[in-house]
Every structure is written in C-alpha cells, then in structure tokens.
Amino acid sequence: xxxxxxxxxxxxxxxxxxxxxxxxxxxxxxxxxxxxxxxxxxxxxxxxxxxxxxxxxxxxxxxxxxxxxxxxxxxxxxxxxxxxxxxxxxxxxxxxxxxxxxxxxxxxxxxxxxxxxxxxxxxxxxxxxxxxxxxxxxxxxxxxxxxxxxxxxxxxxxxxxxxxxxxxxxxxxxxxxxxxxxxxxxxxxxxxxxxxxxxxxxxxxxxxxxxxxxxxxxxxxxxxxxxxxxxxxxxxxxxxxxxxxxxxxxxxxxxxxxxxxxxxxxxxxxxxxxxxxxxxxxxxxxxxxxxxxxxxxxxxxxxxxxxxxxxxxxxxxxxxxxxxxxxxxxxxxxxxxxxxxxxxxxxxxxxxxxxxxxxxxxxxxxxxxxxxxxxxxxxxxxxxxxxxxxxxxxxxxxxxxxxxxxxxxxxxxxxxxxxxxxxxxxxxxxxxxxxxxxxxxxxxxxxxxxxxxxxxxxxxxxxxxxxxxxxxxxxxxxxxxxxxxxxxxxxxxxxxxxxxxxxxxxxxxxxxxxxxxxxxxxxxxxxxxxxxx
Amino acid sequence: xxxxxxxxxxxxxxxxxxxxxxxxxxxxxxxxxxxxxxxxxxxxxxxxxxxxxxxxxxxxxxxxxxxxxxxxxxxxxxxxxxxxxxxxxxxxxxxxxxxxxxxxxxxxxxxxxxxxxxxxxxxxxxxxxxxxxxxxxxxxxxxxxxxxxxxxxxxxxxxxxxxxxxxxxxxxxxxxxxxxxxxxxxxxxxxxxxxxxxxxxxxxxxxxxxxxxxxxxxxxxxxxxxxxxxxxxxxxxxxxxxxxxxxxxxxxxxxxxxxxxxxxxxxxxxxxxxxxxxxxxxxxxxxxxxxxxxxxxxxxxxxxxxxxxxxxxxxxx
Numbered sequence: 066x067x068x069x070x071x072x073x074x075x076x077x078x079x080x081x082x083x084x085x086x087x088x089x090x091x092x093x094x095x096x097x098x099x100x101x102x103x104x105x106x107x108x109x110x111x112x113x114x115x116x117x118x119x120x121x122x123x124x125x126x127x128x129x130x131x132x133x134x135x136x137x138x139x140x141x142x143x144x145x146x147x148x149x150x151x152x153x154x155x156x157x158x159x160x161x162x163x164x165x166x167x168x169x170x171x172x173x174x175x176x177x178x179x180x181x182x183x184x185x186x187x188x189x190x191x192x193x194x195x196x197x198x199x200x201x202x203x204x205x206x207x208x209x210x211x212x213x214x215x216x217x218x219x220x221x222x223x224x225x226x227x228x229x230x231x232x233x234x235x236x237x238x239x240x241x242x243x244x245x246x247x248x249x250x251x252x253x254x255x256x257x258x259x260x261x262x263x264x265x266x267x268x269x270x271x272x273x274x275x276x277x278x279x280x281x282x283x284x285x286x287x288x289x290x291x292x293x294x295x296x297x298x299x300x301x302x303x304x305x306x307x308x309x310x311x312x313x314x315x316x317x318x319x320x321x322x323x324x325x326x327x328x329x330x331x332x333x334x335x336x337x338x339x340x341x342x343x344x345x346x347x348x349x350x351x352x353x354x355x356x357x358x359x360x361x362x363x364x365x366x367x368x369x370x371x372x373x374x375x376x377x378x379x380x381x382x383x384x385x386x387x388x389x390x391x392x393x394x395x396x397x398x399x400x401x402x403x404x405x406x407x408x409x410x411x412x413x414x415x416x417x418x419x420x421x422x423x424x425x426x427x428x429x430x431x432x433x434x435x436x437x438x439x440x441x442x443x444x445x446x447x448x449x450x451x452x453x454x455x456x457x458x459x460x461x462x463x464x465x466x467x468x469x470x471x472x473x474x475x476x477x478x479x480x481x482x483x484x485x486x487x488x489x490x491x492x493x494x495x496x497x498x499x500x501x502x503x504x505x506x507x508x509x510x511x512x513x514x515x516x517x518x519x520x521x522x523x524x525x526x527x528x529x530x531x532x533x534x535x536x537x538x539x540x541x542x543x544x545x546x547x548x549x550x551x552x553x554x555x556x557x558x559x560x561x562x563x564x565x566x567x568x569x570x571x572x573x574x575x576x577x578x579x580x581x582x583x584x585x586x587x588x589x590x591x592x593x594x595x596x597x598x
Numbered sequence: 599x600x601x602x603x604x605x606x607x608x609x610x611x612x613x614x615x616x617x618x619x620x621x622x623x624x625x626x627x628x629x630x631x632x633x634x635x636x637x638x639x640x641x642x643x644x645x646x647x648x649x650x651x652x653x654x655x656x657x658x659x660x661x662x663x664x665x666x667x668x669x670x671x672x673x674x675x676x677x678x679x680x681x682x683x684x685x686x687x688x689x690x691x692x693x694x695x696x697x698x699x700x701x702x703x704x705x706x707x708x709x710x711x712x713x714x715x716x717x718x719x720x721x722x723x724x725x726x727x728x729x730x731x732x733x734x735x736x737x738x739x740x741x742x743x744x745x746x747x748x749x750x751x752x753x754x755x756x757x758x759x760x761x762x763x764x765x766x767x768x769x770x771x772x773x774x775x776x777x778x779x780x781x782x783x784x785x786x787x788x789x790x791x792x793x794x795x796x797x798x799x800x801x802x803x804x805x806x807x808x809x810x811x812x813x814x815x816x817x818x819x820x821x822x823x824x825x826x827x828x829x830x831x832x833x834x835x836x837x838x839x840x841x842x843x844x845x846x847x848x849x850x851x852x853x854x855x856x857x858x859x860x861x862x863x864x865x866x867x868x869x870x871x872x873x874x875x876x877x878x879x880x881x882x883x884x885x886x887x888x889x890x891x892x893x894x895x896x897x898x899x900x901x902x903x904x905x906x907x908x909x910x911x912x913x914x915x
Contacts, residue, residue, distance in 0.1 A: 071775065148887075156883040161632035167629065167911040171849040171856075174776040175698070177691040192775075198652055201776060223778025251640045254686035255849050256856040261638065273888040287891065383636075384885070384892050387902035404660070418656065422867045423636045424902065426874050426881070430867060438659040473641035473654025473864075477805075497641045497652030 070192040070202050071202030073225040075239075076232035078441055082193060083122045089189035091526060094533050097542065098570050104522040104566075107515040117514075119232035122193065125514040125597075126241035127278045129234050138230035141274065145233050146210060148273030152265055153211070159164045160383045165265050168408040169204050172197065172257045178249035183500045184242060194523075196249035199239045202226055203262055208342070218286070237276055240266040241516075244524055246378065252495070252538050267381040270330065277381050281507045283379040283483025286385035290392070292329035293369035294339040295329035295377060295510075306342045310350040312390055318584075319591045322357045327400065328364035332401040335363050335372035335436075336393065336417070338410035340510075345556060351580035351594065352408060352436070358587070359443045372394035374407055375553075376416035380506045390421035391522035394429040406439055409578045411465030411552035412505075419472055436467065437579075443479035444484055444583060451586040458545055458597060460486040460582065461535040461556040463528070463559070464499035465552035473497070478551055485586040486549075491533045500527045502550070520558070521565035529562055533572060542573035545597045551579040601821055607829060609817045614836035621843040622851050629855045634876040643862045644672040662866070673862055694773075697766050701759035704792060707752025711795075712835060714745035717804060719813035721910060728810060745806060752797055756792030760785050765803060784845060791838045794831040800826050 074082060086103050092098065109119055132138045151157035153166065178196045179185050185194045192198060205226040209219055219225070226232060235455075240263050247260035270276040270478040278285075288353025289295040307324050314322050325331065337427045341348045342443070349365075356363050366372055368390040378386025398406050407414045418433045425431070443449060462482055468474050475496050492499070502509070511520070535548055550556045559576040568574045577595060585594040629746065642652035645668045655661045680687055687695040718728040718741040727734040728741050764785035767773045802825045803809055813831060815822040842848060867873045881899035888894050891906035 077607055119825075143890075151887060153632050157886055159883070160636045161638065161882045162637050163629060163632040164638055164856065166632070167852060167860075171846050173846055173849065174627065174773070174781070175687075175691065176772045176776065177687065177694065179772065180645055181690070191898075197776060204849045221779050221783070223780070247640055250861075252690050254680070254684065255689070256861055258860075259640075272889050272892060274889070275889040282891075290906055352830075355767055372630050384784050384887070384901055385906065388906065391902055417620045417637075423634065423873070423877050426878055427869065428868050428872070432660070434659070434661065435656060438657055438661075442659050468654070469639045470641055471639070471641075471647060472656050473643065475641075475653045476657055476682075478650060507788060546612070 066370050070224075072205065073098040073113045073227065075193070075202055075228050076227035077233045079120065081120050081123050082235065083191055085188060085191060085292070085523070090522070091187045091189060091530070093526070093530055095564060096538065097529075097533065101387060104526070106522050107518040108438050109515055113514055118238065118282065121235040121238045121300060122242075122248075122519075124238075124242075124516060124519045126238060126508075126511055126516045126519075127276065129237055129276060131231040132230060142228060142230055142233060145441070146228070148269040149207065149211060151273060152269050153207070158265075158268075158383075161261060161265060161478045164261055164499050165378050168200065168257045168259065168262055169207055171255055172200065172204070173255055174201075175254070177254060178252050178257070178259060178588050181248040181252040182243075183246070183248070183503070184244070184524050187526035193239060194245070196240055198237065199243070199266065200237060200257075200259045200262040201510055202229070202232070202239075203266060206232075235272035236266060237270050241278060241506075241508075242467075242524075243513075244503065244508055246501035246505050247471060248466075248498075248500070250427075251269045251470060255465075264380070268383060271524070272384060278511050278513045279513065281377045281381050282385070283455065284506050285507070285510075286382065286389060289370060289373060289375065289377070290385075290388060293371075294373035295375050296343055296373065298339055298340045298343065298373070300367045300369065300372070303339075303342065303367055306346060306561060307367075308351065310342075310346050311348065314354060315351050317590070318354060318587075319482075320354065320357070320571070322353055324353045325364040326367050330401050331364035333361060334371075334397045334400055334405045335364035335408060335545050336364055336371070336413065337365075337408035338355070338375050338413055340375070340553045341408065341410075342372075342558065344524070344560075345578065346597075347581060347594070348409060348553075348578045351578070351584040354561065354584050354587070355440070355443060355449065355580060358444070361449045363406075364402065366396050366400065367501040368399075372419065374410055374413040376413060376421075377507060377510075379412055379420060386416065386420070387563045390417055390424050391429065393417055394421070394425050394431055398428060402431070404434060406434055407526040408436050409551040409553060409580065410577045411467035412554060414474070415467035415471050427551055434446060435472070435474050437468070437474050440579065440583065441480055443483065444481050449583070450509060450588045451485055451583070452588045453487050453586055455487060455586045455588070455593065456582055458547065459488045459536055459539050460547045460549055461492050461532065462495070463492070463502060463548055463550040463552075463555055463576075464495055464497075464503050465550070465555050466499065468552065476551075481579065481583065482549060485497045485582060490535055494533045500531055502528045502552075502555040502558040503562065504554055509554040509557040509561070517561060518565075522564050525558060525562040525565075528558075529566060532574060536572065536574060540572050542569075542571060545573050547573060547582070547595075549579055549582060550576050601643055601883045604815070604821055604824075605819065607833070608819055611816050611832060611836050612902065614840050618843060621840075621912055622848065625843075625848055625852055626855065629852055629859070631685065633880055635860070635864065639864045640861055643864055644676040644860065646864070659785045664866075666866075677857060692914065694766070697759060697762040700755050701763050701788075704756030707748045708756060708838075711745055711749035711752055715750060715810050716813050717741055718745055718810045719817055721731055722810065723817060729805070741755065742805070745796065745810075749795060749806060751895065753792045753795040757789060757796060760792060762787035764789070774844070780845070783815060784847075788838065791831075791834045794827065794834050798825075798827050798831050807815070811817075846883045866868045 182196045207223040209224040243263040245260045251257035285295045337349045376389040644650045646654050684699045728738045
C-alpha cells in the first residue's frame with residue numbers, strides 16, 4: 066500500500082492511509098537486532114478513532130475533533146485557504162515569506178533530501194514521511210487553488226491534489242511528523258527548505274484556524290504567558306525549587322551557595338528551560354556551582370516567563386514566539402543585566418539568540434549568548450579544579466539540532482568533553498550533520514494519545530541506533546556510560562527513548578547534561594555529582 | 599534589408615533575448631525586494647571562521663564585542679564551485695548527479711556556444727576574420743575554435759543527458775512518483791534543441807560559419823539565406839531560453855539569492871543598524887491572522903506585546 070501512495074491520495078478518504086508494520090522499520094543494532102526488536106506503535110482506542118481525525122497513520126499528535134457537519138468542514142476548508150493566502154502575504158508573513166516562496170517555487174523534485182530525513186528512513190521509507198511529500202501537497206494546493214490554474218495547467222503540472230477536509234486534517238497531523246531538524250534543508254543542493262514548509266504549515270493552522278498541538282499552545286505558550294512557565298510552575302514554586310537546589314548543593318558538595326534571583330545590575334541573566342527545575346534540578350544546580358566557583362556576577366529571574374527560557378512559539382506560531390521573546394528581553398532590561406545567557410536548552414538558544422534577533426529592536430536588543438562558550442572559558446580558565454578521571458567512563462555527545470546545525474555552536478562543548486571525559490567518543494554522524502534526538506519541534510513534550518510511542522519507535526529510532534552504535538565496543542550493561550545531551554528537550558526525549566527500549570538495563574546507557582559532567586569532575590566535591598551506578 | 603520572413607525571425611531572436619533578460623531581472627528583483635525575514639540560517643556557513651566543521655561566531659564568548667570576521671569570498675567560491683561541479687549533488691546523490699551534471703554542463707555549453715557565436719558575429723561586423731585561415735588573428739581563431747568546441751560537445755552531451763534524464767525520471771521509483779507531464783515535456787524539448795544543433799553541425803554547417811553569419815544579420819538586420827535546420831535550431835534555442843523562465847530551472851538564478859539571503863544569512867541585528875530599521879518598518883504593518891489568540895487588525899509591534907488573552911473585540915463590547 067505504502068509504495069503506491071501518491072500525493073493526491075492524501076485527499077482520498079479511507080480508514081487509514083498507512084499502517085506501519087513493525088517488520089518494515091529500519092533495523093537496529095545489537096542488542097535490538099532481528100527478533101530482539103519489539104518496537105510497536107500503540108493502537109488508538111476505538112473511541113479515539115471515532116472522535117478524532119486519525120486517518121493519516123493511526124497516530125494522533127494534535128487530535129483534531131471530527132467536524133460535526135459538512136458545513137463545518139466547508140468552513141474549515143475556506144479558512145485554510147484564507148490562511149494560505151496570508152502565508153504568502155508580505156505583511157502577514159514577512160517573517161518567512163522569502164524562504165517560503167523560494168521553497169514552494171523551486172523544488173527540482175530530485176528527492177536528494179529524503180535520505181537525510183531520520184523519520185523517513187527509520188519508518189522504513191513510508192511515503193507520507195518523505196520531506197518532499199507534505200511540501201508537494203502544499204505546493205499543489207497553492208498552484209491549483211490560489212493561482213487559479215486552467216485544466217490543462219493542472220494536468221501539465223500534475224497538480225492533482227483535491228482540497229477537502231480529508232486533505233487538510235491529514236496535512237495538519239502530517240505537519241507533526243517532522244521534527245524540523247532541517248537536515249533535509251542542509252542537504253538540498255538548490256536551497257529548498259522542507260522543514261520550513263512544515264513550520265509554515267503549523268503556523269497556518271495555529272494563526273488562522275487555531276489548531277495546534279495542545280502541549281505547544283494551550284498548555285505551552287498560553288500557559289507560559291499566563292502562569293509564567295509552560296510547566297505550570299508559578300513564581301512561588303520556582304522560589305521553593307531554588308531553595309531545594311541550594312539545600313541539595315550543600316548536601317552534595319558541602320558548599321553553601323545562595324542562588325541569586327532578581328539581582329539588579331548583575332552581569333548575566335541566566336535563563337533555563339523550566340523543565341530542568343522539575344525533572345533535572347541537578348542541572349541548574351550544577352550551573353550555580355560552576356558560576357559560583359568561577360566568581361561570576363549573575364542572576365536568575367523569578368518574574369513570570371523569566372524563569373522559563375522555553376519558547377514553544379518557535380515551532381508553530383510567530384506571534385506567540387514574539388510575545389515570549391519580548392518578555393524575556395523586557396525582564397533582562399528591567400534587571401539591567403549586561404547580557405542574557407541561555408542554559409542547556411537547544412530551542413531556547415535558537416529562539417532567543419538567533420530568531421528573536423530580528424524581533425528585538427532598540428533597548429530590547431540586549432546581548433544574548435549560549436552558555437557553551439562561557440562554560441568553555443570557565444573550564445579552560447583554571448578557575449575550577451577538575452580531575453577528568455572522575456569522569457572515567459564512556460561518554461558520547463548528542464548535538465541538539467537547534468544549537469549545532471542551526472546556530473553553528475559545535476566546538477566549545479567538544480573541547481570541554483575532551484578535557485573532562487577521557488573516554489569521550491563521537492557518534493556517527495555528528496556536529497552539524499547530527500541526527501535529531503526525535504523529540505525536536507515539541508515532540509519531546511507531546512504526550513497526546515499514542516504519539517509518545519510513535520516518537521520512540523519512529524522519530525527517535527535513528528538516534529537510538531546512533532547511541533547504541535557509539536557504544537558497541539562497551540555495550541555490556543556492566544559498563545556504565547552516558548550520553549551527554551546539553552539540551553533539556555533532548556534529555557526529555559532520551560528519558561522516554563531509553564526507557565521505552567530499556568536501554569539502561571540492556572546496555573548500561575544513561576543520559577546527562579554537560580554541566581553535570583563538569584561538576585562531577587570538580588576535585589573539591591565531597592562525593593560524585595553523577596550517580597554513575 | 600531583410601525580407602519580411604527573415605526579419606520576423608531576426609526580431610523573434612532579439613525579442614526573446616530581451617525577454618529573457620527582463621524575466622530573470624524581474625525574478626531576481628522580486629526575491630531581493632521581499633521583506634527582511636527572521637534569521638533561519640543552516641550551518642556550515644562558508645564565510646564563517648569555523649566553516650570547516652560548521653562553526654559560527656556564536657561560539658565566541660561575547661561575540662558582539664568582537665569585530666566580525668566574515669569571508670564573503672568563501673561564499674562566492676563555494677557557489678561558483680557548486681555551479682561548476684554540482685558538489686552538493688555529487689556528495690549527496692551521486693547516481694542522480696551522474697546524469698544531472700552532464701545535462702547541466704550541456705546547458706552551459708550551448709549557452710557558451712551562442713555567446714561565442716554572437717561575439718564572433720560582432721567580430722565579423724568589425725572586420726575580424728573568424729576562421730582557421732592563416733590570415734585570422736589569435737582572437738578570430740579563438741572565437742572560432744571555442745564556439746565550435748562548445749557547440750559540438752554541448753550538442754552531443756545534451757542529447758545523451760536529456761535521454762538519460764528522461765529515462766531516470768521514468769524508471770527511478772522515487773523520481774517517477776514526483777514527475778509530471780511538464781518534466782517529461784522538458785526533457786523531450788531539450789533533447790530536440792540539442793539534436794537540432796547536432797543536425798546543423800553534421801549535415802549543414804560544420805564550421806558554424808553560416809550560423810555566425812545569421813547572428814551577424816540579427817545584429818545588422820540584413821537579409822540572409824539560411825538552410826531550414828539552422829533556422830530551426832536558432833528558434834528552438836531562443837524558445838529554450840524563454841521556456842526556462844517558466845520552469846523551476848530558473849533556480850540557477852534565484853538560488854544565489856536564497857543562499858545569501860537565508861541559508862548563510864547570519865547578519866546580527868545591531869542597535870541603530872539598517873537591519874533594525876527594516877525590522878521596525880515590518881513591525882509597523884497590520885496583522886490579519888484571525889485565530890482567537892491574535893488581535894486581528896493591530897500592528898505586529900502591538901500584537902507582539904499584547905496578551906493572548908486580551909481580545910479587543912470583546913473589550914469593545
């Protein structure tokens with residue numbers, strides 16, 4: 066069935082366009098090879114199938130409720146078209162118009178990008194997951210329904226997609242089958258960016274139809290702007306966690322550190338992904354230990370939005386993105402800091418340092434940088450006494466796409482690891498050609514229905530392969546080893562991925578952040594910072 | 599003066615060339631004049647110091663305090679190398695490259711052939727002897743040989759590669775899925791263009807002297823007697839250039855813009871800069887997106903600081 070699927074099939078109603086069979090997936094290395102691979106995507110419940118549009122691949126990321134009537138369907142189709150016009154308008158979509166139009170107009174259909182896509186390859190090359198598939202659907206809709214082509218033109222240009230509710234609802238789901246890692250764009254010889262097309266599709270659905278993944282919008286950016294954090298953490302809870310971290314630091318290191326909060330005139334405003342405070346508080350605590358030891362003048366913020374560096378808008382909505390980026394800058398301005406430093410969170414890096422660069426103007430344009438060069442400076446300054454032998458276990462490095470391929474921050478984290486981890490080894494490929502963890506573009510936080518199992522089985526599969534391959538020489542679970550993932554969302558994905566495949570028990574592989582490894586190497590710590598065993 | 603038939607042909611050639619210049623200029627201007635967009639670069643970026651491994655200036659501590667070292671020559675060198683050798687295709691899709699590359703080389707050669715024929719024609723007008731004769735000087739001989747070499751090699755490779763492209767598009771499962779009638783028409787049409795040149799060379803004009811005379815007549819609008827196959831080739835080549843402007847093939851012009859404007863565009867926005875002015879101008883435009891969390895009709899700069907929970911329409915009620 067999959068082999069025969071064409072672009073126009075997206076608009077043809079059927080129960081389910083593709084059904085991913087376990088046996089068709091990309092093979093995994095030992096100990097997940099052959100019959101040892103038990104990957105299966107969880108089935109939806111009948112009630113979920115009845116209620117939501119699940120006819121794409123039987124997986125629900127956003128879960129669009131089925132329209133109540135043909136009239137409602139018609140209205141949604143009309144709204145999609147009006148949104149599409151806005152997507153191609155220089156005022157409504159100045160933010161990405163130029164690269165979007167180029168990507169729509171100039172694809173040479175060479176299919177070079179497909180093999181670069183970990184989702185397409187991992188899935189056993191499912192037709193609908195090709196980077197070019199959703200792009201071609203959108204291209205045909207633009208040509209056929211916005212440019213008003215004649216019958217001959219439609220035939221000559223092969224624009225056969227029908228615009229109906231089936232097409233649109235599947236396209237919406239399909240825009241959440243790509244992590245926007247932009248490996249395809251990096252590969253394209255012409256400069257086409259199919260990752261951007263995914264981004265723009267999500268944007269159209271959000272900004273015009275109000276359709277987005279719940280975890281990104283309703284309990285993502287909306288909650289972030291209302292409560293202060295996408296995690297739901299309020300300022301009072303943040304202050305409690307701050308106290309908890311100080312106690313933990315004292316207990317683990319014997320050091321009494323007061324973590325500065327809302328310190329006016331500090332040199333640095335450090336912004337973390339708030340998920341760290343809740344899931345991995347040892348990471349922001351490690352930053353505090355390092356910054357304290359290095360004698361930096363820094364602060365955290367307890368203002369609404371200021372203690373959560375995430376910006377989910379970057380994945381689906383330019384307006385929400387701008388609102389959060391501006392809030393971050395306003396808080397830094399109020400605190401009169403010299404610069405903002407972003408902690409270990411890839412998308413927060415790209416959102417605030419790179420993309421917001423053309424949103425923040427005047428006195429909101431406060432210097433912003435990654436924590437990586439700062440950590441590199443500290444490690445090589447001699448301000449910390451480090452003993453690499455404290456990290457004498459195999460370590461590999463995961464390159465967060467946002468930080469590496471999309472920002473060019475490649476070297477500092479490697480220099481640090483080579484200095485503090487004697488058994489450091491690279492994955493293949495790595496650096497700017499890395500593979501996404503599978504949790505990119507919001508996937509790591511999306512827990513809707515059976516989506517998490519799709520994420521572990523399909524979008525995280527290539528990364529699992531890479532990690533297991535990197536440790537093949539020491540794959541025994543008796544040898545404890547770490548994936549260093551200097552990104553909160555990537556860690557979230559690793560947590561789920563390693564858990565799904567029971568990688569800890571079968572291979573002895575765990576994950577951690579970079580600062581955790583740095584602190585673990587500090588000689589004046591009473592006990593190891595990392596729990597290796 | 600030309601006969602009416604010849605004059606129509608001459609005018610067609612002139613107008614088609616003028617059209618091509620206008621069409622490509624329009625496309626370029628259209629892209630260049632599009633509004634500034636948010637940063638969306640992908641590494642490696644050739645002009646960066648760390649381009650070998652994909653590094654950027656963001657690897658430097660307090661990068662904004664340092665003078666930016668940007669080597670634009672490396673960008674240009676990369677683009678030229680890619681235009682000449684299709685290095686990206688070679689690295690990522692060798693099988694496709696093996697047909698695509700010669701096909702494109704044949705495009706370069708057929709265009710170069712016509713350029714050198716045109717220069718030769720200009721030379722003739724100014725009294726230059728464009729031939730292999732002993733009386734011809736080095737320039738005349740060079741124009742003669744280069745045009746001939748480009749033409750012959752281009753026609754042969756073009757014929758073979760057009761068939762190759764057609765076959766690979768029709769037989770490769772991945773390519774076939776995304777094919778449309780226009781692509782097949784293009785391959786057949788391009789084949790006809792190259793074949794017509796090959797026929798001219800083999801059967802009618804082995805030194806292209808007549809073809810050069812025809813281009814001289816186009817420049818001077820004088821009458822000329824031409825064998826039909828020469829007319830066919832001249833017309834097909836002009837149509838080929840015109841047709842290209844209606845296809846995705848013009849990416850070889852716009853690609854230049856998109857690489858510099860998006861893929862490698864890592865220009866930081868500094869306070870008081872031209873970039874900042876451009877952004878502020880954009881933020882002054884109204885937004886018409888209509889989802890519930892957006893205040894439709896307000897300016898970008900207003901919407902971006904407005905709470906998603908405040909709806910002015912509701913407030914007004």
